[in-house]
Amino acid sequence: MVGEDTIAAVATAVAPAQGSVAIVRISGPEAEAIGRRLFRAPGRQTWDSHRVLYGHVEHPESGERIDEALLLLMRAPRSFTGEDVVELHCHGGLICVQRVLELVLAAGARPAGPGEFSQRAVLHGRMDLTRAEAVGQLVAARSRRAAQLAMAGLEGGLQRRIDAQRARLLDQLAELEARVDFEEDLPPFDGPGCVAALRQVQQALRAMAEEAGRAERYREGLTVAIVGRPNVGKSSLLNALARQERAIVTDLPGTTRDLVESELVLEGVPLTLLDTAGIRATSDPVERLGIARSHAALASADVVVLLYDLLAGWTPEDQALLQQLPEGVVPLVVGNKCDALAATGTSPALSEAAEIGPVQTDVRISALSGAGRDAFVAALLQRCGAGDGAGLQMALNRRQADLASRAAAALDGALEAAAQQLAWDFWTIDLRAALALLSELTGDDLSEAVLERVFSRFCIGK
Ligand SMILES: Nc1nc2c(ncn2[C@@H]2O[C@H](COP(=O)(O)OP(=O)(O)OP(=O)(O)O)[C@@H](O)[C@H]2O)c(=O)[nH]1
Ligand SMILES: [Mg+2]
Known part of the structure; x- marks a missing residue:
């Protein structure tokens, strides 16, 4: 699919009345010719590589001025794609940039497919596959932490780590291959040394794949459902975390009837927080619909926060709710209204709780005063598996993690062959398979299928 044709796309986000500048990117052998056909640079400006020209985009036939713009020419191979690239920096918004793009396409470029610029960059050796994917992750990052991880990938952190194992x-x-042919001429084979080396590589690959799971939390974020009886303060907690009045709070039980969703970033981790209708037996048909949604949210959330009222203590209703949770869901149990508890001087009503059933309160908070917020956020992130992400060095994505695990699994075969003392050929088959998987990971051995899969997930213009 990569040919000698010239591709073009808008490289910046397109939004009405927004973005004062937009960039149309053209890449391929015709890029400069197309630029020269459409762009008039007054005075004695010269078309040198890596120099910015000032001028106007004009309709080649009617001469109509479409936009005032800057043109940046980057001749091959010193460009993002490794081909001749022309960037037209036009005015943003919807109309100008679209008209400029239309002219560029009419002048002979073809619309770029998703990720096609990055794909060309990889094919021309401007960057490896892991870096190209990091570009996509950087653009898609929803949190500071996710962006940092993507930057580490962009700087080649991942490739270096994989290369070391490879x-x-x-x-x-x-x-081993040397032994297949020249066994007699070589010193005795260090079997235990080889097995130890394979084991180490295997461990390193498995650790990377596992890290990927954590990194993914930073990239994609998690859904957290706050559930509990009516009036325990679920909506108050959502508002406190979102630092705005997203949900209605009243002292009437049954206030929230619908799911209230809030997107927020806690300690660099993007979360979707769901406030739900308080769960109780009720005959009110609207409230019942709301409660049905609470159950659905419970079932689909990555993490469940079960909130209860410390003043009321752990009641049979709380206990019933705990028991209704879908199998495998271990909620973060949070006691709310600790301010009121302190005001009444009552000791935590957990002696009653002990009678009803053993429930461990993970954190005590006050949605009203903000007490316990930090401990709650820390416990929540821990539960999300994102508690100690500071040590992550890179952002393996799912495709990469899958290949790393498969390579580790392939090494099992080689280790098995070693254990059974099979002939060298048996060891090398699996070793080769593992190496092929690692090559696929960094894109050193590019098959068309891998490329298509990776790049079709990019947005156009990158
Ligand atoms: N003292 C105190 N009161 C609180 C606290 N959090 C919530 N409240 C009060 O508890 C009442 C219920 O709060 P909501 O946030 O509406 O409770 P909810 O769980 O969303 O209730 P439903 O939507 O009916 O299920 C309101 O009067 C809040 O002001 C807290 O930390 N301390
Ligand atoms: Mg509510």
């Missing part, structure tokens, strides 16, 4: 496997493979 080098170790290649060493072993070379050693």
Whole structure:
């Protein structure tokens, strides 16, 4: 699919009345010719590479001025794609940039497919596949932490780590292959050393795949459902975390009837918080519909916060709710209204709780005063599996993690062959399979299918 044709797309976000500047990017052998056909640069400006020209985009036939713009020419190979690239920096919004793009297409470029600029960059050796994917992650990042992880990937952190493992496997493979042909001429084979090396690589790959799960939380975020009896303060908690009055709060039980959703970023982790209707037996048909939605939210959330009222203590209704939770859901149990508890001087009503059933309160908070907020956020992130992400070095995505795990699994075969003391050929088959998977990960061995899969997930213009 990568040919010698010239592609073009709007590289910046397109939104009505927004973005004062938009960039139309053109890449391919015709890029400069198309630029020259449409762009008039007054005075003695010269078309040098990596120089900015000032001028106007004009209709090549009618001469109508479409926009005042800057043109940046980057000749091959010193460009993002490694091809001749022209960027037209036009005015933003909807109309100007679309008209400029139309002219560019009419002048001979074809619309770029999703991720096609990055794909060309990889094919021309301007960057490896993991970096190209990091570009996509950087653009899609919804939190500071996700952006930092993507930047680490962009700087080649992932490729270096994979390369290190690949080098170790290649060493072993070379050693084994040499034995297949020249066993007699070589010193005795260090079997235990080889097995140890393979095990280490396997562990490193598994650790990376596991890290990927955590990194994903930073990228994609999690859904957290706050559930509990009516009036325990669920909506108050949502408002406190969102730092705005998203949900209606009253002292009437049954206030929230519908799901209230709030997107927020806690400690760099993007979360979708769901405030739900208080769960209780009721004959009110509207409230019942709301409660049905609460149950649906419970079932689909990644993390469930079960909120109860410390003043009322852990009641049989709370206990019933806990028991109704879908199998496998372990809620974060949070006691609310600790301010009121302190005001009344009552000791935590957990002695009653002990009689009803053993429930461990994970955190005590006051949605009203903000007490316990930090402890709650820390406990929540811990539960999300994002508690100690500071040590993450890179952002493996799902595709990469899958390949790393498969490579680790392939090494099981080689280790098995070693344990059974099979002939060298048996070791090398699996070793080669593992290496092929790692190559697919960094894109050193590019098959058309991998490329298509990776790049079709990009947005157009990158
Ligand atoms: N003292 C005190 N009162 C609180 C606290 N949190 C909530 N409240 C009060 O408790 C009442 C119920 O709060 P909501 O946030 O509406 O409770 P809810 O769980 O959303 O209730 P439903 O929507 O009916 O299920 C309101 O009067 C709040 O002001 C708290 O931390 N301390
Ligand atoms: Mg509510």
